[in-house]
Amino acid sequence: MTKLRLAIVGAGPAGIYAADILLKAERNFEVSIDLFDQLPAPYGLVRYGVAPDHPRIKGIITALRGVLDSGDIRVFGNVRFGVDITLDDLKKHYNAVIFSTGAVKDADLKIPGADLEGSYGAADFVSWFDGHPDVPRTWPLEAKEIAVIGNGNVALDVARMLVKHADDLLPTEIPENVYAGLSASPVTDVHIFGRRGPTSVKFTPLELRELGELRDVDMILHDEDFDYDDAARDAVKSNKQVFVIDKVLNQWRQRETGSASRRLHLHFFAKPLEVVDDGTGRVDAFRWERTKRDGAGGVVGTGEIREIPVQAVYRAVGYFGSELPDVPFDKKRGVIPNREGQVLRRDPEAGTGLFNQQMYGVYATGWIKRGPVGLIGHTKSDAMETIRHLINDLGNWWRPESPSEESIVALLDERGVKYTGLDGWHNLDQHELALGEASGRTRIKVVPREEMVTISRAE
Template identity: 45%
Template sequence: MTENSELRIAVIGAGPAGVYSSDIFLRQLRKIGGDMGLGDKARIDLFEKLPVPFGLVRYGVAPDHPSIKFIADALEKTLDNPDIHLYCDVEFGRDLTLEDLLERYDAVLFATGAVEDKPLPIPGTELEGVYGAARFVEWYDGYPTGARQWPLDAESVAVIGGGNVAMDVARELMRDADDLKSRTDIPDNVYEGIKANKARELHLLIRRGVAQAKFSVQELRELEKLPGVQLIIDEDDFDLDDETVEAAGRDKLTRQMVEELFAIREMAEDMEDDGDVDFEGNPADRKYFLHFNTAPVEIVGKDGAVCAIRVERTVTRADGTMTRTGEFRDIPVQAVYHAVGYKPAAAPGIAYDGRRTTLANSEGRILTEASENGSVRPRLYSTGWAKRGPVGLIGSTKSDALAIVTHMLEDLAAAADGGRIAPDRDPESVDRLLADRGVTPIDFAGWKRIDAFERSEGAREGREHKKVIDPDRMRELARS
């Protein structure tokens, strides 16, 4: 094989799904590529529309998750690989087309994430004070094109959702700003915003029961350690029948979640018995209500703004079937946040499956259309949320990556010329193309310069890290 005969793979998206897939592709190629007639060499070019990598880890998860630093460190080690070339600040569909990529790469893998909320299907969402979780997460995570200020003047707020994003949003709305700053990389605008937050009462609304929630145990343990916050539960929510307890016990993660929720119930009782205190026994100035079997049915407004949320009591059976009781009540609030799911991004030139909210695919192979008439489009693949929708934890992307890499290797092995399909095999071709279009990518070295600056800024304040949020500042640091 000649010097430029390695397989050439383009990956769109430098979040966990894209980085894990790149790493697994190289590992699997070294392991079985020779036996498959593919050789063991590949160059992977990883394209990211933002000026920095890591996607969901940096911009989609609450800053106070202790595990995030370890995930980011692992992703960075993967990127520090001479066979993986990072191209940040390069947007697919704007700076590069699908035709550009197919000319230069043997396969293209879409690992794009999600940037939009699924709509909340109840009346009143047009009122002032109703927010989707995605935009709020962008604000507190310092997303480069996100809001720089956030209205936090509501004294009572509701958060709708029974998953980890809802839990993240609720926790940040109840956070002590100084405690958050000391533990995380939040920028100054987020610190000042949370410090001025007027919320003193929060209602987390979960449609189904205790045994059907989708919280991780880690999320629940973080809920248990909020300074100045009293947790309040409804005893009736924890009156589980034997069938429900038995069903929950069959799945390890569900069983652990339910056990942790019962620990929270005991904690909430102790907080009340000790005089409305927080987890350390200090007087609480904020109250956090967990409402299970509570379905929002309407956001109530006055003068165009939120004044309450109307909810209906539900009953959830052991199999997760939910029925409504016709029992309604209004909870006075001035703001409503909904975290009922994300909608993964579309990709120009790729069919979108609106029902599943994914790129149209069959087991990760991109299809011509999102229907039973869709046929596989050669050399195009998807992984992560682009493949399966916005479900699962970050770790779920690893199993996705292995499955799709297996398909890619099988397809490349079945192709002519040992999978060397792209006609333009010059590894510098894409660099020239981008330069001709006036696009200056940020590479791994550029990212390291941004990271070094963020660490130095954090050190000034006794913190490990402090995020830069202005994209132009990032570009300036990367190219300095």
């Protein structure tokens, strides 16, 4: 019987779902799957992109762990694609590869002052408070007044983590260095800015509700943002999610304010114009243009310019994928170009510059396939589409010269790669749980990469 040796690069939900769907799919060949990740621990953005006070979403790890613990998938953590293994290496040892490397960089916000000192990308901040091993241990939390630009779930996560009292995060898996940093923050006011109105936001009701549950934080809204037109009223009536969001926001408008030590301000109809320089290269203010509904579901500028003093700005306007060595990349969209998961490259003979030629043996799934939109659950349908093509492309798989399962282990050992396996993750997992138990907490994350590797490898 034919056997598929499959490499998956990226051990987050997208990669693990793809492996699980392939193992359960109807097929007339055997399967052997190796999952690679540059981090010593698996689970990708569930571990390093979801705020620590979101245990419900963190609970997805339980399902993902069940897939890995089934015994049908090998895990190689702390392996960097393009450095420790290359595309040529994969061709020598596998029949195909699926890239599920996600999107971890911040999308650009193209306004003056976006690169001033004190202006930060949300992705970097999320990596810091989630204990990502490849970011600095400290974060400059020196601002009393902060602007967060964006109206999606990430913007709400960032704002919530900035304004929430650090002691209220102690029941979570927050790393010690993050707790220390947030404890010393002098923040009093966090302002969230979105270009559109309250009925056009991108965040979900659950994320929004959590903001209103913060201790000792006043929610500040502005009546001018709630002068709805017919289109906005129709959106509230016809869309359940919009109805719930509208209900929550209007409940907050009725609250008494003035007694809390911190305030969270929601500003709608605000088009970013400039991060204002204080004259020394640091953030001094945020400037925006007031917008209004255009009657067709969008907004237009009113010409009214407003400004508010802030000492820090967080840009939460989306994520962007990263280019991989020897793999086609669409620099405009930040994705691996593909047709339903089948990776496409430029046809050198066509001379058009278009990605229109299938790159056999190479596939993509998750955010690096479709862009950073949708929730974690959407990666399942993504993976099903990709796996369907992988199975049907059997005749075009690579024909590796050394397909044995031992050969890739020998290669990594020969190169001195300190890879971490599934047993290693169990070691690290138990260690973090023990650290948490000793402090009366669920878990305390180990942050330094070297320490993660040492614990995982029981060295």
